Amino acid sequence: MTTENSTSEVAEQQASAAERFWAGLAQKGFAKWRPTSDVCSQETRLLIGIAAYNGPDVELAQQVVGEALQHSRSLAVDFFDVQDVTSMQDFEKYIPGITPVYQTPAVGVWVRGQLAKCASGFAGRKLALETLDEIASRHPSEAA
Numbered sequence: 001m002t003t004e005n006s007t008s009e010v011a012e013q014q015a016s017a018a019e020r021f022w023a024g025l026a027q028k029g030f031a032k033w034r035p036t037s038d039v040c041s042q043e044t045r046l047l048i049g050i051a052a053y054n055g056p057d058v059e060l061a062q063q064v065v066g067e068a069l070q071h072s073r074s075l076a077v078d079f080f081d082v083q084d085v086t087s088m089q090d091f092e093k094y095i096p097g098i099t100p101v102y103q104t105p106a107v108g109v110w111v112r113g114q115l116a117k118c119a120s121g122f123a124g125r126k127l128a129l130e131t132l133d134e135i136a137s138r139h140p141s142e143a144a
Contacts, residue, residue: 018052018083021061025079028065033078035093045076046131048124049094049106052081057104060125067132075135082106 022032050057061079068077080094088099095108095118103121107128119127
């Protein structure tokens with residue numbers, strides 16, 4: 001097997017994993033967000049850019065989706081595919097002020113329509129989980 005063939009196989013596997021991931025999110029009511037999409041009106045919004053072929057990103061997305069479904073009145077969650085980003089400047093269209101982004105996830109938190117925090121990589125993952133914890137502690141009995 002040549003390197004070119006194995007590279008092609010890896011790319012196909014990544015594309016297949018991404019397709020399954022986005023289809024699964026859509027089944028749960030989460031569409032892939034784009035800069036031209038509407039922004040939510042909930043008090044808190046998480047926008048998370050992930051690599052759908054990356055196991056830790058997928059696990060984070062699953063955890064976030066579970067919490068978002070439980071707290072849908074106070075938390076909006078949107079996801080975008082970092083493979084749609086072609087340059088560092090493109091990240092700014094999704095999450096202003098986040099660049100440079102060297103690792104996924106890329107995470108932005110909006111409060112009452114204003115970007116409050118953003119981070120990427122380990123710090124982004126931590127920010128997403130802290131935001132979920134904060135919502136859960138402020139709205140413990142809320143259920144969708």
